[in-house]
Amino acid sequence: MKELLLFLSCVLCVSADAQHSDITIIGCSNSDGEYMLGMDGEEIGYADFNKQEFIYPQPPFVDPMTIPGVYAQAVGEQQTCRENMKRFGKGMKDYPPEHDAPSAVMIYTRDEVEFGEKNTLICHVTGFYPAPVNVSWTKNGQKFTGSSINVPYPNKDGTFTQISRLQFTPQLGDIYSCAVQHLALTQPLTKICEVEASAQSDPGVGPAVFCGVGLTVGLVGVAVGTFFLIKGNECS
Template sequence: MKLCLILVCAALLPAEAKVLHRGIGLVMCSKTDQELFYGIDGEQVYHIDFTAHKGVKTLPDFGDDYIFPKDYELSLARMEVCKVNLEYWTKNDNDSIDSLDAPQSSIYSKDDVELGSKNSLVCYITGFYPPQLRVTWTKNNINVTAEAKFTVYYPNPIDGTFDQISILSFTPEEGDIYSCRVEHAALDRPLTRIFDVQVALDPVSFHSDAVFCGVGLVGGLLGVSAGIYFFIKGNKFN
């Protein structure tokens, strides 16, 4: 898969402020996908929904407002430039092979699990390249992916890989088992994480390796907890 990325970074110093902020803009296209978004200090603040033909703010309700006038129209022009570059590089660089980085994932509930109380399951997927994967949700072996919501792919500035978050609303019932399955070009087999409601109700088992499966990712998840909170609070999805 050929991919074209146009990355724009900027240091922002607001008037009357002493804190330096880091802004990022990403234009991404392939033969089948296109994406454009802006972020500040590691948080996504705005992206283009090319299906709905409009820009979408992803800041939480209490965040400072940002204005992007006519940005959907401008994004179409940026995508044309991206596609022209992609076609050129594809024709003139046929021998190159994109590096592959396999994703890691974890699944956990947004709030403490209580039977009959509405909640959300978070499937956090990180460290993958290229930014294209397939996520499938199941409840008791029944596909419920259509009920899930997804963020756009977000770049990791440290190593150039990408992250994505998917959220599934659910009402825990005893015996229910949920799964988040990830397919990616760098994986030999799908990566599946399981959330067992019965196990989650047990405060001892809930913190065991069997529940989280990817317990080695916990340290990394702490570093992105603020971003996940912003994402859920903003309740704006791709």
Template sequence: MKTSVIVLILCWQVYAEHKVLHIDLVITGCSDSDGLDMYGLDGEEMWYADFNKQEGVVALPPFADPFTFPGFYEQAVGNQGVCKGNLAKCIKAYKNPEEKIDPPHSSIYPRDDVDLGVENTLICHVSGFFPAPVRVRWTRNNQNLTEGVRLSTPYPNADFTLNQFSSLPFTPEEGDIYGCTVEHKGLAEPLTRIWEPEVIQPSVGPDVFCGVGLTLGLLGVAAGTFFLIKGNQCN
């Protein structure tokens, strides 16, 4: 059976007391087999509903100020009931129009400055795609990685394409090669980006220059002393 997705996007602006403009974003979407409910603030995902685990998930990083979302999951369940109740009517009204497809772009980079042997996080940013979903796979030295991998909820851009982040905790070691592979219906073949830690060799230039300078200085002193002694002998 052909799956149709209806996504309702509600976006409004909040004017704070200290006169700073913020943008809240709430996305509720559903299909005949799945659902989506997410809350974001100023371009960052803050909370989403995991309907498989039947719970709400706070998507903020550990260093962010703590937020609570009381009653959000129960409201998300109610939103899904309304969405799926309207789904059949929307499918009939719009007659399943041809779906616009935009292939994704991707980039891979570390969260923090890289030091060998120090824990870090690799981030794979997938952007400019439509529709969801994308599949993201991680590898290290051509071996698949799954432990600790996270994938954010798709977040809309101003042009109604989507972007998404996948993260991988890792400890960089010399010689390791990491890959992020993205699969999407808009791609003729999977899109893979490669990252490997840069190993900066210690520079020997200053030591060499100092050694050469010291040697030349000593030779100059020795030569000067030699000619001084010879001059005194001649006198």
């Protein structure tokens, strides 16, 4: 990696019975930074240092939450993080970086599929280290923009999870894909979803999205690469 990235996390139990657990993620590099708060495996919010504000990404049905002074605290933590990065970087410069490829990539829809009705495709990536991954989307082989992705969330084993979301309107025959790029992957890992009718002979049966996975692998000495498309589990 051209830039040294430092992550610090802190897990606190709010009671002796460990009914809830909080987590704080502080990350920094020479050009970027991260500050995220979570509880019980869910993201409470994160600092957006470009917008200079703290973002609360909860859905509308959740009671709104604000934490006074949290953005100022995040800025202060970035200064501390960069000082630590300078010290740790000198002592750890000879250690080879650890790279773990994503252990699982899943693609599915948020709601039951209906033709012409807006929906959300979700690409769930987990088990990778270090963070982050890059997720890109295509529709019928063409690049599709407008997706979003959350900040990396830590797993209990030290790896990370990220979720990318894409708003779409299902139409018969459309094929969507999400391609995941990571330092430990030599080629992107691609998940594919195809919008099809559940049963062509029964007009009363609605559409469905069928998902598969294709991994592009370079083979030494092979002049022509072959793309494998495996249609797998139904996503609906």
